[in-house]
Amino acid sequence: MVLGASALALVTALPAFAQEEADDGTRKLSTVTVTGSFIQGTPEDAALPVDVLTAGDLKLEGQPSITELIRNLGPSSGVDGQTNQFSSNGLEGTSNINLRGLGPARTLVLINGHRQTYHPYSIGEQAQLFVDTNNIPTAAIGRIEVLKDGAAALYGSDAIAGVVNFITNRDLDGFEVGGSFSTFDGSDGDYDLSAAYGLQGQNFSWVTSVGYNKRSEVLLSEKDWAVLPYDQNPVGGWSSLSNPGYYVPLGVTATGLGPIGGAINDSGCEDVGGIVVAGTCRFQFTNYDNLVEEEERYQIFSEYNRNLSNGAELHFELLYAHSDVPTWKTSPSYPPQSLTKQVLLASHPGFQQYAADNPGAFPAGTIGALFIGRTFGWGGFPGTGGAQEGYRTSETWRGSGSYVGDFDNGVHYDAALSYSSTESERLTNDTYIVGLTSALRGFGVCTDPNTGFDPATGTVPYAPGYSGTLVAGAGTCEYYNPFSNGIIQSGVTGAPNPNYVPGLENSVTLADWMTDGSVTIAKTDLLVFDGVLSGESNVQAAGGAVGWAAGVQVRRESYKVDPSDLTDLTVTPGPGGTGPYSFLAGTTPADEDQTIYAVFGELQVPLYDNLNMQFAVRYEDYGGDIGSTFDPKVAAKWDVTDNFALRGSAQTSFKGPTLNQLGGVGTTLQFISAASAFKAVDTFGNPALKPESAFSFNLGGIYEVNNFFASLDYYNFDFSDPVIVEEQSNIVNAAVAAINAGDFDNPILTRITFNDPAAVPAANQISRVRTNITNGPDIQTSGVDLRLQHSWDMSNNAEFSVGADGTYIIEYKVDPYFVEGLPIGGGDYVGQFNRGNFTRSMPQWKANLFANYALGGHNFRVVMRHIDSYKDERAPAARGGVGAKIDSQTTFDLFYNLQSEMLGGFDFGLSVVNVTDEDPPFAAFDVNYDPYTHNPFGRTFKISLTKRFGGSGN
Known part of the structure; x- marks a missing residue:
């Protein structure tokens, strides 16, 4: 009621x-x-x-x-x-x-x-x-x-x-x-x-x-119930993909470059505000988010x-x-959907400092490491020390007119024409997939963050056969440092980081270069004509005259989505076909x-x-x-x-079905329990909807x-x-059941993208989930x-x-x-x-x-x-x-x-x-x-x- x-x-x-x-x-x-x-x-x-x-x-x-x-x-x-x-x-x-x-x-x-x-x-x-x-x-x-x-x-x-x-x-x-x-x-x-x-x-x-x-x-942290410790709510904004993160040492193996040891958690996790659970640094992104x-x-x-x-x-x-x-406030960065491309070499200054401060952390023969984590976390986003910001705007117009009256015979008429339109724009920042890869190798800022190209040669500086003049970490080229020794202080409490080494922090210039806005502008229009006649008939029932009405309606609906070039998959498919960003998928x-x-x-x-x-x-x-x-x-x-x-x-x-349900693709961020993290869930339209x-x-x-x-x-x-969107949680649960049963040919696994498509599927390696709009x-x-x-x-x-x-x-x-x-x-x-x-x-x-x-x-x-x-x-x-x-x-x-x-x-x-x-x-x-x-x-x-x-x- x-x-x-x-x-x-x-x-x-x-x-x-x-x-x-x-x-x-x-x-x-x-x-x-x-x-x-x-x-x-x-x-x-x-x-x-x-x-x-x-x-x-x-x-x-x-x-x-x-x-x-x-x-x-x-x-x-x-x-x-x-x-x-x-x-x-x-x-x-x-x-x-x-x-x-x-x-x-x-x-x-x-x-x-x-x-x-x-x-x-x-x-x-x-x-x-x-x-x-x-x-x-x-x-x-x-x-x-x-x-x-x-x-x-x-x-x-x-x-x-x-x-x-x-x-x-x-x-x-x-x-x-x-x-x-x-x-x-x-x-x-x-x-x-x-x-x-x-x-x-x-x-x-x-x-x-x-x-x-x-x-x-209003910050979430203003309410004492809204940001809780891990033991009180492990899904209360906690992610296993943190910064500081953890590292998989790489060396020369019988099959080439590959892992030569178990995962190593960054020792500075707790010094900047994180907690270690099951050997992994956990990050609570809701510290940076708003209640209002x-x-x-x-x-x-x-x-x-x-x-x-x-x-x-x-x-x-x-x-x-x-x-x-x-x-609009959000986490300093989102976790990457693919965890196989974040490779740094032992020549990385942050790596060298971490190895010197933590003798024996990496096994002998280590020539690099795979970084598992997000670009910015407990230290906040460089320059602000806090959240990233986006925006959401909308503008609506409506005009309507009607002409209402009665004919001489008492019949009432009502004719109306209405037009309304809403245009909305939203921007959400994310890290470039290629830009992160380049910056880990020391070629941040001086290359194209979308393609990794050296502007002078049109080739990738760290690729074999490169003949340009760019040198890792030299000139305008900068390293992205994923280690805790690059974090000046906690972005949540402001407490200084005892492991910080001056000169190893990520610059504001580098952070801005690695990060860009995914922008879409969407618009709907509605034009409606309504015509209604009504009155009392000559037919008399026991309680009085029978009233009647008859009418027509014609309505024209339109739906438009205009993504920016970087968000438009037809313009920028990115290295994996989902766009240039490490978390957010593009759209069409x-x-x-x-x-x-x-x-x-x-x-x-x-x-x-x-x-x-x-x-x-x-x-x-x-x-x-x-x-x-x-x-x-x-x-x-x-x-x-x-x-x-x-x-x-x-x-x-x-x-x-509405026009948005019949085609296109949209992406939302949803918690995937099997991966213990938020992942991208891609939703595809369906022209065959009933x-x-x-x-x-x-x-x-x-x-x-x-x-x-x-x-x-x-x-x-x-x-x-x-018309619904298939439930990602049940798709994931069915996929996990198939994995646990060794049923790797189960068609439900076609709905899951894993970090390494060539590896044996594992529940904790889920990268993104596909859902369809369906009846x-x-x-x-x-x-x-x-x-x-x-x-x-x-x-x-x-x-x-x-x-x-x-x-x-x-x-x-x-x-x-x-x-x-x-x-x-x-x-x-x-x-x-x-x-x-x-x-x-x-x-x-x-x-x-x-x-x-x-x-x-x-x-x-x-x-x-x-x-x-x-x-x-x-x-x-x-x-x-x-x-x-x-x-x-x-x-x-x-x-x-x-x-x-x-x-x-x-x-x-x-x-x-x-x-x-x-x-x-x-x-x-x-x-x-x-x-x-x-x-x-x-x-x-x-x-x-x-x-x-x-x-x-x-």
């Missing part, structure tokens, strides 16, 4: 009724078309579970961000929206909605009833494009309508799990300016500033809202409405949003589009005075290999008594008497052919939504209310599917963390309880939020042997609001979220909590003020 505030708002909220706020803060009702129907209706017509949350309701709970609002929705499971990279994976600064845990691509997000383009970067592990709800300025929101039911019969693709419709406030008269400041332990504070101006004329209205949001950077990235956002929304002389209404709206994460350009046509119809049939039926059908044609679909829907509401009503619905749904389909139904009851309200709804989804297993999920509320009018004109809302997921059963002929996954995913499969976290139930006291302009509110415990389904080895259970959490929030007409009118708000300062429950994850479910910030204080200035008059 919705926030605790929504229960207060929804006592009388029925789907065919919209709620608006009057100037005095009270709510007035107007009969309009609302989410779930294209027919203008009345309360008696309502048959669908639509929750309405107004701007006034949001004020009662401290104006939460859209991300936190969505996280608190009962039907919402596993929300992406935090700005740390471990929960965003390249999507920092964005937010989405995931109803029923079916994935954000299956919840349709509308603005004023019309579609918005996708964000151009998908959720990596799911390849799902989604609408970025952070683009919508909160100052412009008049109400939010949440349809918790499949609606593809009316709205088409994406509406499998439901619809969330953001409806803007067109009734503002005058000028409002507001701001808020919130802070929690470890933060310098977040700012929200807004201004809105509304002009209400005799036959027009013009409302413009602007918003500015600034989030402060610095984030800045600008938003403008303007709409103009005019009533024409013929009774029609003209509507125009324009949205602009710019989001910037300017200093994309420029795709598709046009989708749809026709639909709807009937509202009042069979009797107390029984209303809704029938709807939609035909949608994607063309080509995807094909078309015909989806019906039926819904009913039966007023059994004056106080009790039953409602229900059943429908089929359809969703074609459409998704679903059958769902909803049954519920509503009871209302005097000041008591209760509703209970049961939902059930039977989902077929969902996945059938899913069956069901559950119940409950809402209760009672209010009392008190003798002093005060009002006291209490209420509860909650969602209980009965099941989320997933069938197995097959990869290279092997069964993968399957089971009941409810009550699980689901880090080992394609879904998100799914606590079995969560609930909100609230109490509210209103006296005049004062409002006091307390909310208790509870999230059920759930298990981490991964095998102990995959989670470091810890975190089998993620505990339940109960938090309390306090809110005070004052609405006063003094000084021309102002609103004041004060809130304390998580009063008892509860830490998020521990989870075996990089950041030690579940970022898809829990709020990590602790006790948060917020103060807000909104000032109103007059009105324009009529």
Whole structure:
């Protein structure tokens, strides 16, 4: 269910009724078309579970961000929206909605009833494009309508799990300016500033809202639970590929240059902050990462409405949003995917110094060593001594216009044209594969880091037959030193390194030469025409005239990816075909589009005075290999008594693959337990994807008497052919099983790249994993939504209310599917963390309880939020042997609001979220909590003020 505030708002909220706020803060009702129907209706017509949350309701709970609002929705499971990279994976600064845990691509997000383009970067592990709800300025929101039911019969693709419709406030008269400041332990504070101006004329209205949001950077190390020792969480940001690393001595063997001894751990590991586990230096990269990235956002929304002389209404709206994460922090370097090319010779100055300081470390006959580790680690990145930085930016435009009116015969018409576009750019730094190889040989800076060529000769200086003048470590040529004697001090604590030898450190020039940015620019466009006719027919049922609607929709979608030359695999395939970088894989350009046509119809049939039926059908044609679909829907509401009503619905749904799923390749960074490190997981598109389909139904009851309200709804989804990304963890587990059995011809091993392809496959030598986008297993999920509320009018004109809302997921059963002929996954995913499969976290139930006291302009509110415990389904080895259970959490929030007409009118708000300062429950994850479910910030204080200035008059 919705926030605790929504229960207060929804006592009388029925789907065919919209709620608006009057100037005095009270709510007035107007009969309009609302989410779930294209027919203008009345309360008696309502048959669908639509929750309405107004701007006034949001004020009662401290104006939460859209991300936190969505996280608190009962039907919402596993929300992406935090700005740390471990929960965003390249999507920092964005937010989405995931109803029923079916994935954000299956919840349709509308603005004023019309579609918005996708964000151009998908959720990596799911390849799902989604609408970025952070683009919508909160100052412009008049109400939010949440349809918790499949609606593809009316709205088409994406509406499998439901619809969330953001409806803007067109009734503002005058000028409002507001701001808020919130802070929690470890933060310098977040700012929200807004201004809105509304002009209400005799036959027009013009409302413009602007918003500015600034989030402060918060290091993970600011929270004592977020960066834990190895023994408390071995998978909490710990990697076996460190710097300092370890070395394999090389010498002349019977077969040529090869290993002549066992691995040697750098003796300086612990002096710079590392720990040694099983003879290997471990590096904790989360010391350099953020819990919250610095984030800045600008938003403008303007709409103009005019009533024409013929009774029609003209509507125009324009949205602009710019989001910037300017200093995205990440590890000083990533671990290389291939560990066979990092060779240095005994003539290396760092090698010579290390051998002198550690006599006998290398066996006799050693002429070089293979370095196993990352380029920069405990010492930080040269020049900054800390993290590397990248950025994520996005820019969104939206323009929409509609012409609405009635013909002389009473038929209502609504024609709309909408265009929206989002362009996003992101940069992530990585080390050159060839550049690292060259610098280990002493030819850093003076050669091309991508090819290793001497610019003067076009040949490689350390290759046989080189005839140029470059000399290793001489002139402008520099050595990269992987040894601890080149680290000046710990980048985490600042403590000096006792093993440091001046002159052996890696220069800033060398570090910048070895490292470059992988850059992509992605863009989506959406052009939609909607045409709808509606009215009352001459057909009379026992309860009144039959209402009808019919419409067409044409939408054109486009998707473009423009990688930089270094990231473009068609331009720079790199030495192994995956690009020039040692960790990040490249990608291919994309420029795709598709046009989708749809026709639909709807009937509202009042069979009797107390029984209303809704029938709807939609035909949608994607063309080509995807094909078309015909989806019906039926819904009913039966007023059994004056106080009790039953409602229900059943429908089929359809969703074609999005353009990003049909081709191309994307790369995410995921923890591979068999390798005890993060590795690149490459995801390949699939032009042979089939459409998704679903059958769902909803049954519920509503009871209302005097000041008591209760509703209970049961939902059930039977989902077929969902488009998913194959689960890398299960592929890896199957590959490891094949290796342990000596089954080296098993086709599952074709999905794994090993450090040395010529060697016998070994689990700890996994370099990268290939996954495909595919049609996945059938899913069956069901559950119940409950809402209760009672209010009392008190003798002093005060009002006291209490209420509860909650969602209980009965099941989320997933069938197995097959990869290279092997069964993968399957089971009941409810009550699980689901880090080992394609879904998100799914606590079995969560609930909100609230109490509210209103006296005049004062409002006091307390909310208790509870999230059920759930298990981490991964095998102990995959989670470091810890975190089998993620505990339940109960938090309390306090809110005070004052609405006063003094000084021309102002609103004041004060809130304390998580009063008892509860830490998020521990989870075996990089950041030690579940970022898809829990709020990590602790006790948060917020103060807000909104000032109103007059009105324009009529």
